[in-house]
Amino acid sequence: MEFSSKILEKAVAEIAQLPGIGKRTALRLALHLLKQPSEQSEFLTTAIMKMRTEIKFCQSCHNISDTDCCEICANPNRNHALVCVVEDVRDVMAIENTGQYRGVYHVLGGKISPIDGVGPSQLKIATLIDKVKQGEVSEVIFALSPTMEGDTTNFYIYRQIKEFGIVTSSIARGIAVGDELEYADEVTLGRSILNRIPFENSLKTP
Amino acid sequence: MEFSSKILEKAVAEIAQLPGIGKRTALRLALHLLKQPSEQSEFLTTAIMKMRTEIKFCQSCHNISDTDCCEICANPNRNHALVCVVEDVRDVMAIENTGQYRGVYHVLGGKISPIDGVGPSQLKIATLIDKVKQGEVSEVIFALSPTMEGDTTNFYIYRQIKEFGIVTSSIARGIAVGDELEYADEVTLGRSILNRIPFENSLKTP
Numbered sequence: 001m002e003f004s005s006k007i008l009e010k011a012v013a014e015i016a017q018l019p020g021i022g023k024r025t026a027l028r029l030a031l032h033l034l035k036q037p038s039e040q041s042e043f044l045t046t047a048i049m050k051m052r053t054e055i056k057f058c059q060s061c062h063n064i065s066d067t068d069c070c071e072i073c074a075n076p077n078r079n080h081a082l083v084c085v086v087e088d089v090r091d092v093m094a095i096e097n098t099g100q101y102r103g104v105y106h107v108l109g110g111k112i113s114p115i116d117g118v119g120p121s122q123l124k125i126a127t128l129i130d131k132v133k134q135g136e137v138s139e140v141i142f143a144l145s146p147t148m149e150g151d152t153t154n155f156y157i158y159r160q161i162k163e164f165g166i167v168t169s170s171i172a173r174g175i176a177v178g179d180e181l182e183y184a185d186e187v188t189l190g191r192s193i194l195n196r197i198p199f200e201n202s203l204k205t206p
Numbered sequence: 207m208e209f210s211s212k213i214l215e216k217a218v219a220e221i222a223q224l225p226g227i228g229k230r231t232a233l234r235l236a237l238h239l240l241k242q243p244s245e246q247s248e249f250l251t252t253a254i255m256k257m258r259t260e261i262k263f264c265q266s267c268h269n270i271s272d273t274d275c276c277e278i279c280a281n282p283n284r285n286h287a288l289v290c291v292v293e294d295v296r297d298v299m300a301i302e303n304t305g306q307y308r309g310v311y312h313v314l315g316g317k318i319s320p321i322d323g324v325g326p327s328q329l330k331i332a333t334l335i336d337k338v339k340q341g342e343v344s345e346v347i348f349a350l351s352p353t354m355e356g357d358t359t360n361f362y363i364y365r366q367i368k369e370f371g372i373v374t375s376s377i378a379r380g381i382a383v384g385d386e387l388e389y390a391d392e393v394t395l396g397r398s399i400l401n402r403i404p405f406e407n408s409l410k411t412p
Contacts, residue, residue: 001299001303002299002302002303003299004269004270004271004276004278004298004299005261005270005271005272006272007256007257007260007261008257008270008295010253010257011253011254011256011257013253014249014250014253014254015253017246017250018235018238018239018250019234019235019238020231020234021235025226027296028225028226028296030254030257031295031296032225033224033254033257033258034258034261038258038259040223041254041255041258042258043220044220044221044223044224044251044254045250045251045252045254045255046251047216047217047220047221048217048220048221048236048239048247048250048251049247049248049251050213050216050217051213051214051216051217051239051247052239052240052244052247052248053244055211055213055214055240063210064210064211064214064240065210065211066211066212066213070210071210072210088237089210089214089237090233090234090237092210093207093208093210096208097207097208
């Protein structure tokens, strides 16, 4: 692309650094901002810098928070002995949206993925093990995505906490509500037969 | 979506103001910036604000420029009597990329579109008419997208400049190179027969 303005080119290059945004989309976004009143750009950039400099991570669960201890960990009505291990803050939001969970979380900040250069030391695993060691936890629920990386991470953590004799569980995997059986993949369908549940449980609705 | 941080919520809301970016994508981008070194957010926001405050529009053709007169208009080797009317700066870049055009441009900044509330007065049409009036222009090439709005805009301008007796032309419309005839729409195919060109001309390649 030939730019008539170096300043525009620089802005487009920076916007195109964002994941999933190519040069063309970046140019479209830049031209949109140029068309809008300059306040919109100001609000946008101020909000981004405020987020980048002021946001904290909860000292206990590593969830994103405005304070040193997030709202969930600070809530005395939640069961602090029940810990749900998730990949990132989006998973916390997804589970909170269901309204089905009254325990607390532990946000790893990613999954073990050698291809992407992410090893166990880059994740918040040590603090989880510490919590379990100190006897604060009675059950750990693994709620990572059921991918190769997710399973690897689950197993890595499981091996280190099993000696403490606490309950470990995984979120249920199987056919999603509303899915057609014939389109389900073999592994999911096969496991859903092996891990079948009492019929009465399948009637439970949130 | 339930946010654990008001600061994050605000940043996501601002990012989601951008066209084509929903709340989920905005959250993904925000979390990406949080994972990266803070310099990336700084570079991004600085580049956006620099663009928004320092970019100028060429006084002659209204193209985006770092200076009062854009590089194309300032180039004495270009034919200033040949003016190509385009919608926005992306069209200038697309035509410049072909390397086939040695005239100058006139960037309208949009198309007449009553549905979107865009009338002729919001576009840079008056300055184009002025240029033609002052006898600076020998040919105007209409290069707006061949949509209802593009055709309306072309015709609106055409009616005002035809009295000055200059040449007016439109970029060729027809079957794109590499397209299958059977999949072409009727209007395009019909017009491409009505506006057929001498066979020798069809052999021209850039």
